[in-house]
Amino acid sequence: MNTITDQNHIMLRVGKKQIESQNFATLFFNHALPFKPGQFIMVWIPGMDEKPYTISYHSKENFAITIEAKGLFSTKAISLETGDLIGIRGPFGNGFNIKPDDKVAVVAGGCGMAPLATLMEQLSKSTTFIHGARSKEYILYPERFDIERLFCTDDGSFGYKGFVTDLLEKEITSGKHFDSVYTCGPEIMMYTVFCICEKYDIPCQVSLERYMRCGFGVCGACVCGKQVVCKDGPVFESSTLRAMKDFNAKALLKSGKDVDLSQYFSWRCK
Amino acid sequence: MTLKFLGIKLKNPMVLASGVLGNSKDILERVHENGCGLVTMKSIGPEPRDGHNNPTVIDLGCGLINAVGLPSPGYLNMENEWKDLEKRDFPIIASIYGGSVREYQMVAEFVSLKKPDFIEINISCPNSEKHGMIFGVNPQSSHDVVAAVKKVINVPLIVKLTPQALNIGDIAKACEDAGADAICAINTLGPGMVIDIEAKMPVLSFKKGGLSGPMIKPVAIRCVFDIYKAVDIPIIGLGGITTGEDAIEMIMAGASLVGIGSAVRYRGIDVFQTVSDEMEAWFLDHHCSLDDIKGAAHEGNRS
Numbered sequence: 001m002n003t004i005t006d007q008n009h010i011m012l013r014v015g016k017k018q019i020e021s022q023n024f025a026t027l028f029f030n031h032a033l034p035f036k037p038g039q040f041i042m043v044w045i046p047g048m049d050e051k052p053y054t055i056s057y058h059s060k061e062n063f064a065i066t067i068e069a070k071g072l073f074s075t076k077a078i079s080l081e082t083g084d085l086i087g088i089r090g091p092f093g094n095g096f097n098i099k100p101d102d103k104v105a106v107v108a109g110g111c112g113m114a115p116l117a118t119l120m121e122q123l124s125k126s127t128t129f130i131h132g133a134r135s136k137e138y139i140l141y142p143e144r145f146d147i148e149r150l151f152c153t154d155d156g157s158f159g160y161k162g163f164v165t166d167l168l169e170k171e172i173t174s175g176k177h178f179d180s181v182y183t184c185g186p187e188i189m190m191y192t193v194f195c196i197c198e199k200y201d202i203p204c205q206v207s208l209e210r211y212m213r214c215g216f217g218v219c220g221a222c223v224c225g226k227q228v229v230c231k232d233g234p235v236f237e238s239s240t241l242r243a244m245k246d247f248n249a250k251a252l253l254k255s256g257k258d259v260d261l262s263q264y265f266s267w268r269c270k
Numbered sequence: 271m272t273l274k275f276l277g278i279k280l281k282n283p284m285v286l287a288s289g290v291l292g293n294s295k296d297i298l299e300r301v302h303e304n305g306c307g308l309v310t311m312k313s314i315g316p317e318p319r320d321g322h323n324n325p326t327v328i329d330l331g332c333g334l335i336n337a338v339g340l341p342s343p344g345y346l347n348m349e350n351e352w353k354d355l356e357k358r359d360f361p362i363i364a365s366i367y368g369g370s371v372r373e374y375q376m377v378a379e380f381v382s383l384k385k386p387d388f389i390e391i392n393i394s395c396p397n398s399e400k401h402g403m404i405f406g407v408n409p410q411s412s413h414d415v416v417a418a419v420k421k422v423i424n425v426p427l428i429v430k431l432t433p434q435a436l437n438i439g440d441i442a443k444a445c446e447d448a449g450a451d452a453i454c455a456i457n458t459l460g461p462g463m464v465i466d467i468e469a470k471m472p473v474l475s476f477k478k479g480g481l482s483g484p485m486i487k488p489v490a491i492r493c494v495f496d497i498y499k500a501v502d503i504p505i506i507g508l509g510g511i512t513t514g515e516d517a518i519e520m521i522m523a524g525a526s527l528v529g530i531g532s533a534v535r536y537r538g539i540d541v542f543q544t545v546s547d548e549m550e551a552w553f554l555d556h557h558c559s560l561d562d563i564k565g566a567a568h569e570g571n572r573s
Contacts, residue, residue, distance in 0.1 A: 007329040007331075008330060008331075008473070009325075009328075009466060009473060011466060011468035011469060042324070042325075044324070044473075046466070046471055047469075047471060049324050050323075050325045051324065085468060085469060087469065089325075089328075213324055214327035214329075214334075214336075214535075215327075216329065217291075217535065217538075218291070218327065218532065218535045219291075219326070219327050219336075220291040220293040220297060221293070223291070223293050223294055223296070223297045226296045226297060226299065228291065228297070231539075245296075246296075252293060252294075253320075253343075254321060254341060255318050255319055255320050255321070255343050256293050256341050256342060257318070257343035257347055257348075258294065258351065
């Protein structure tokens, strides 16, 4: 039988706080956490709520989460200071299936950069790295990583004016060969990346987001088609995505009601 | 291990407990494909309900504590799901809850028209301010709600009981007398509480929550034992069942079918097939069948 250890909260104090930009801040914790890029932890602010966050920095001694102030919880989380107490559970989920010898493209959109950050640190310098956001202020970690990056913004305030998916297709049609593509960002963007990869027959790995409760595959809050996002995912490969009819289509609200993604995201960003 | 339960053919005696992975037709289908004979939808309530804020489910190692708080789109807002479920090729239990006899009736009557194979009424949830528990701890109110629901549905009725009852056998008997077709026991135990000593506050946002998983199995076994003595209708036994041996123990206490919930955490979504296979291996080894050992722990039943 699988042995799974007790997953009750570990209480940690915020170490260093790093302001990334006006929209993002990173909280470091001096705690060794076993972790694989693409996995996530449940972050509990006592007395408030608990939400899934990716690990955005990771070393043997510490780790960090990066927060974008969007709703009630993240606004509170971003206001935490050194010494404040939070609880964590996890890490949960599968993480990216990293193939070190592959020729890889990474496509990051908006705060989808955060889950890809620790992955970037494991990939070779020759990786094609495409990073976009709606505008310059939403480009996360512009100075981080030792890998050349193709930037783009919706409004042209930084890098190419247009979408990451335009850049990805340009790279492919200009003759670059990729063995795999990793992506995280808005679901519509990831779906477009997936479609481009299908068109050119490139295996793709996509990191999905759904409302979560338990984090370990029991409560069913985060199901997407036949997949349990917190347990089977959050990273899914092309073969699974092909059969996942709710990908870029539907998600469950907190009540369990299934709705279109636009309705889901307008609720999630409250 | 195909068998019949209240006239419906099942591929094995494994049941998915309500509140676990029951959110859509797709995921119910996957659980069925992973070796579960009978799957239960997430409990359906009279109104849209979000449930509680997180933390809602915590793994304590020896089992889970949860106060998810009965989230439900509400019985009138599930047309997509019902439409999907019409095309199913596996049997389902529709679990429902309410805050009054009238609400139970209203939800049950509507849900019955959607033709689930069974309706289960949850008269025992500890995780909501007003739903259910009050019925399940009193024989008279259990009788009243069962009789009222039975009148308005035309599928077999299963009643889910709480271990909180002073005498669970009496409650089961009251349900049987009121027309229940089967008993499902037990719901989560408790409520319990976990306090984080650093945060100095209860971990669950609802503060209290129901216990499930291995730590409650002896209570579940005792409850099913007591119910088996009290009634003639079949029992779905659940509470901490994680292995084939646990399932055998539950059947010896008197269960006809065996439910699994928290064990999905400990052994994965294919736990249903695994436990079913382990039971079959045990039967083979002991030269017997499920029917031979049902209620075997009761005096006079031993062969």
